[in-house]
Amino acid sequence: MKKLIALAVFALVLTSCGNEKKETKKKIHAVSTEVKKTTEEAKKTEEVKEVAEVKSEAAKGKELFTSKGCVACHQVDTKVVGPALKNIAKTYADKKGNIFDFLRGKSNAIVDTDPAQVAIMKANITGMLKDMKDDEIKAVVDYITSTAK
Numbered sequence: 130m131k132k133l134i135a136l137a138v139f140a141l142v143l144t145s146c147g148n149e150k151k152e153t154k155k156k157i158h159a160v161s162t163e164v165k166k167t168t169e170e171a172k173k174t175e176e177v178k179e180v181a182e183v184k185s186e187a188a189k190g191k192e193l194f195t196s197k198g199c200v201a202c203h204q205v206d207t208k209v210v211g212p213a214l215k216n217i218a219k220t221y222a223d224k225k226g227n228i229f230d231f232l233r234g235k236s237n238a239i240v241d242t243d244p245a246q247v248a249i250m251k252a253n254i255t256g257m258l259k260d261m262k263d264d265e266i267k268a269v270v271d272y273i274t275s276t277a278k
């Protein structure tokens with residue numbers, strides 16, 4: 130479709146080289162307006178799709194967060210044993226941290242650095258999180274991140 134439109138524009142431009150008729154110019158204008166419209170529509174569809182995908186990833190992450198038992202120590206708004214998810218999301222956004230790396234044991238805690246607290250969470254990183262697939266952890270990260278919005 131896009132290729133066809135590009136061809137049409139090209140053909141019209143070629144025609145216009147030989148004769149500068151108003152009619153041709155009008156047509157070029159109409160076609161390029163059409164191209165612009167189609168491109169904008171495609172962009173919008175893409176954006177809607179992206180939002181939907183992020184949403185469904187976060188929903189999957191929320192389920193995992195509950196089924197894996199993270200929710201026992203982490204609530205959205207309040208600190209239970211571990212920090213509130215909103216606090217985690219905000220801190221990671223502010224400090225440009227990487228939650229995924231933390232959950233994989235590749236980076237240190239930045240929200241709560243109390244050694245006793247870190248030890249509790251460390252047990253999860255070397256325990257249940259080790260058995261989770263990358264895409265599962267990514268979904269959990271999307272969920273945590275989504276709580277700040």
Ligand code: HEC
Pocket residue numbers: 194197198199200201202203210211212217228231232237238239240241242246247248249250251253257258269273
């Ligand atoms: C037994 C309680 C407990 C469970 C279960 C638990 N956490 Fe934690 N979590 C903590 C504590 C305590 C901290 C604070 C220490 C720290 O930040 O490392 C923490 C911190 C975190 C942090 C912030 C790390 C930082 O930079 O400070 C993230 C992200 C996190 N947990 C994710 C998870 C996920 C995902 C799960 C489930 C797979 C989970 N937690 C399960 C207790 C728990």
